[in-house]
Amino acid sequence: MWPMKRLFVAILLSFSLVAKAATPTTDEIQKILVDRIDAQRQSVGIVVGIIDADGRRIVSHGHLDAKGKRAVDGNTLFEIGSVTKVFTSLLLADAVARGEVALTDPVAKYLPATVKVPERGGKKITLQDLATHTSALPRLPANLTPANAENPYADYTVAQMYDFLSKYELSRDIGAQYEYSNLGAGLLGHALARRAGKDYETLVRERITAPLAMKSTTVAISEALKPRLASGHDAQLQPAANWDLPTLAGAGALRSSANDMLTFLAAFLGYEKSPLAPAMASMLTTRKPTGNDGLKIALGWHVASKDGREIVWHNGGTGGYRSFIGFDPKSRTGVVVLSNAATAAGPDDIGRHLLDRDSPLAESPKQVAADAKTFDHFVGRYELAPNFVMTVTREGEQLFVQLTGQPKFEIFPKGDREFFLKVVEARITFEPDVDGRAPALVLHQNGRDMPAKRIEGEAPAPKERKEIAVDPAVLERYVGRYQLTPDFVIAITREQNALFLQATAQPKFPIFAESERDFFLKALDAQITFVVDAEGRATQLVLHQFGVDQTAKRVD
Numbered sequence: 001m002w003p004m005k006r007l008f009v010a011i012l013l014s015f016s017l018v019a020k021a022a023t024p025t026t027d028e029i030q031k032i033l034v035d036r037i038d039a040q041r042q043s044v045g046i047v048v049g050i051i052d053a054d055g056r057r058i059v060s061h062g063h064l065d066a067k068g069k070r071a072v073d074g075n076t077l078f079e080i081g082s083v084t085k086v087f088t089s090l091l092l093a094d095a096v097a098r099g100e101v102a103l104t105d106p107v108a109k110y111l112p113a114t115v116k117v118p119e120r121g122g123k124k125i126t127l128q129d130l131a132t133h134t135s136a137l138p139r140l141p142a143n144l145t146p147a148n149a150e151n152p153y154a155d156y157t158v159a160q161m162y163d164f165l166s167k168y169e170l171s172r173d174i175g176a177q178y179e180y181s182n183l184g185a186g187l188l189g190h191a192l193a194r195r196a197g198k199d200y201e202t203l204v205r206e207r208i209t210a211p212l213a214m215k216s217t218t219v220a221i222s223e224a225l226k227p228r229l230a231s232g233h234d235a236q237l238q239p240a241a242n243w244d245l246p247t248l249a250g251a252g253a254l255r256s257s258a259n260d261m262l263t264f265l266a267a268f269l270g271y272e273k274s275p276l277a278p279a280m281a282s283m284l285t286t287r288k289p290t291g292n293d294g295l296k297i298a299l300g301w302h303v304a305s306k307d308g309r310e311i312v313w314h315n316g317g318t319g320g321y322r323s324f325i326g327f328d329p330k331s332r333t334g335v336v337v338l339s340n341a342a343t344a345a346g347p348d349d350i351g352r353h354l355l356d357r358d359s360p361l362a363e364s365p366k367q368v369a370a371d372a373k374t375f376d377h378f379v380g381r382y383e384l385a386p387n388f389v390m391t392v393t394r395e396g397e398q399l400f401v402q403l404t405g406q407p408k409f410e411i412f413p414k415g416d417r418e419f420f421l422k423v424v425e426a427r428i429t430f431e432p433d434v435d436g437r438a439p440a441l442v443l444h445q446n447g448r449d450m451p452a453k454r455i456e457g458e459a460p461a462p463k464e465r466k467e468i469a470v471d472p473a474v475l476e477r478y479v480g481r482y483q484l485t486p487d488f489v490i491a492i493t494r495e496q497n498a499l500f501l502q503a504t505a506q507p508k509f510p511i512f513a514e515s516e517r518d519f520f521l522k523a524l525d526a527q528i529t530f531v532v533d534a535e536g537r538a539t540q541l542v543l544h545q546f547g548v549d550q551t552a553k554r555v556d
Contacts, residue, residue, distance in 0.1 A: 023052060023333060023354060024354060024357065033060070033061035036345065040345060040367075043322075043343060044062050044063055044065065044066055044231075045062030045063050045064060045071075045076070045339070046062055046337065047337070047338045048060065048258070048335070048336070048337050048350065049258035049262040051266055051271065051333070052333040052334070053332060060073050060074070062340075065230070065231035065239075066231075075216065075228055076258070077229040077230060078321050079243060079252075079254075080254050081316025082315065083323050084253055084254040084316065087208055088188055088250035088251075089283060089301070090208060090276065090299075091250075092131055092188065093279035093283045094279040095195065097282070100195060101192070101195060103126065104127075105127050106124035107124075108125075110191040111162070114162070115162045116166040117166075118136075118137075118168050119170070121174070123175070125174055127191070128286060130181075130187055131299045132178070133179060133184060134175045134176070134177065134178055134179075135181060136170040137168070137187070138183060138500070138508070139182055139508055140508070141160070141161060141168075142164065142498075143163065144160075150240065150241040150319060151243055151319070152243070153247070156248065157246075160247070161186075161190070168496065169496050178290040183251075186251035187250075190247065190250060192250070193250075200249040200250055201249065209260075212276070213263065214256070215260070216260045217261075219255070232320015232340055232341070233342065235343050235423040236422070236423070240342060243318045243319055252316060256338075257338075261325055261336040261338075262334070262336060264325075268280050268312075269332045269333075270332070282299070283298055284298045284299075284301065286298055286299050287303060291481070298312070302314060309330060310329060311327075311352075312327050312329065313325065313327075313351070315347075315348050315351075317342060317346065320342055321338070321340055322339045322347050323337070324337045325337075326355055337350050337351045343423070344422060345364055349361050364420070365412075365420040367413060368414060370416070372394070372397035372399075375397075377433050377436060377438055378430050378438050379393060380437065380454050381454065382454055384403075384443065385545075385548075387404065387463055387525060389403070389452075399413075399419065403525075406524065409422075409424075411428060425445070467514065468513050468514060470516055475498075476494055477532065478494075478530050478541075479492055480492055480538065481555050484552040488503065489552075490504075492511075501528065524545070525545070526543065526544065529542040531551075539553070539554050540554055
């Protein structure tokens with residue numbers, strides 16, 4: 001659920017479900033964690049929990065923080081991010097079981113009468129729509145403009161959420177399409193808390209964590225729990241701030257431990273008796289397609305199905321943490337993986353691999369020792385395309401790259417002239433020196449090799465692009481999903497008078513019109529041209545980036 005800028009990169013989160021293999025041994029899991037932390041440098045500390053018919057296991061490696069004085073363990077607390085959404089949907093299922101609400105109740109029923117929740121085609125957004133991400137609400141509200149990007153939800157107020165809902169116009173029919181929405185999940189938690197007459201954290205404690213004796217799962221960290229909280233780290237393993245979500249708590253505010261999450265899984269798998277068992281079982285009966293082959297959304301949970309086997313799962317991420325929880329109902333095996341770093345290689349692949357040994361682990365290049373003095377040969381500016389430059393800088397013993405209009409990222413040596421990024425799957429190769437300097441480099445990303453020659457002089461001023469207004473009726477004809485590659489789709493959505501672009505597994509960016517069919521991004525040096533039919537409806541788009549034009553056909 002984390003908002004951040006990235007290079008365009010496709011990350012496919014899917015399961016390869018084949019015949020069940022035995023869960024990896026403790027030694028095998030330990031080797032995975034050692035490689036992920038010590039060799040790949042993709043976390044500071046990771047804790048794995050497994051529950052099956054043989055009982056529970058905790059396997060861990062690493063530390064609470066970079067100082068490395070205290071090892072992580074089953075009682076270490078982590079931010080679990082969007083795994084919170086499973087708890088929010090369980091609150092919904094439990095409220096239904098208690099007869100307090102119905103899945104088909106409009107969410108407006110549990111909000112103040114002054115709030116005008118958007119409707120479309122005579123339909124109202126229901127509690128079920130929010131839990132299944134089919135409400136047609138956007139991923140995030142447009143008026144979320146954090147004062148502190150390191151804690152982006154902290155100052156977002158209930159009044160702001162109400163104001164956004166009252167003014168927002170849905171760009172498609174309710175229930176027509178799955179679109180993951182932090183706003184929707186946060187709104188669901190807020191509505192359920194209002195119905196119960198208490199705040200979200202109290203509701204979770206009274207109805208879930210207290211009955212299940214999960215004493216380490218909470219929103220606010222008490223003084224007694226603070227020593228057990230792992231420090232968060234960003235993609236470059238630098239300290240990251242904790243996140244606070246006072247208004248959208250139901251989307252990602254919880255912290256928990258591996259031991260507590262195994263207790264949660266034990267109740268879902270029937271290893272522990274719980275008054276919540278009927279509600280837990282009901283969560284999986286409601287399912288809707290997500291648009292990804294074999295993947296459906298239940299109440300809160302994602303369900304991957306293939307060859308008669310299912311994996312039920314959710315993942316999460318904040319500014320300094322990543323989490324994964326999943327289970328196989330047939331084998332009654334559950335897994336939780338918690339990491340205190342927001343790196344590209346999060347814990348998802350580990351969790352999938354533990355549930356299905358044929359699901360591969362992500363492989364990252366191995367960092368090698370290098371003489372930092374040689375980095376000076378690479379420092380400079382390299383032109384990938386007109387007005388799109390990669391700037392290479394050295395800071396002490398570290399080398400960094402920064403693309404035009406994007407953040408700066410550290411690169412790590414894979415060889416004498418080969419480097420890789422950890423925040424995205426990309427590599428850089430520098431050409432052999434001429435007069436002590438690399439004359440060019442090659443960026444390897446998304447299966448493409450993009451050469452860039454060294455350039456001298458000051459950076460030229462970027463092309464000035466002027467934004468114009470376009471009739472919302474015209475913008476609506478561009479809304480849809482466009483397939484760039486089999487695993488990489490660009491979704492175009494409309495929010496009132498604005499269009500937004502979201503590529504597979506990436507944040508959503510606004511795009512701005514410079515003509516009726518030509519649009520540009522301000523966050524990246526990239527442009528979009530829509531190709532339309534006789535009625536003006538877009539049939540494909542062309543992505544202009546890195547000096548390359550890539551066509552994506554409409555697929556909905």
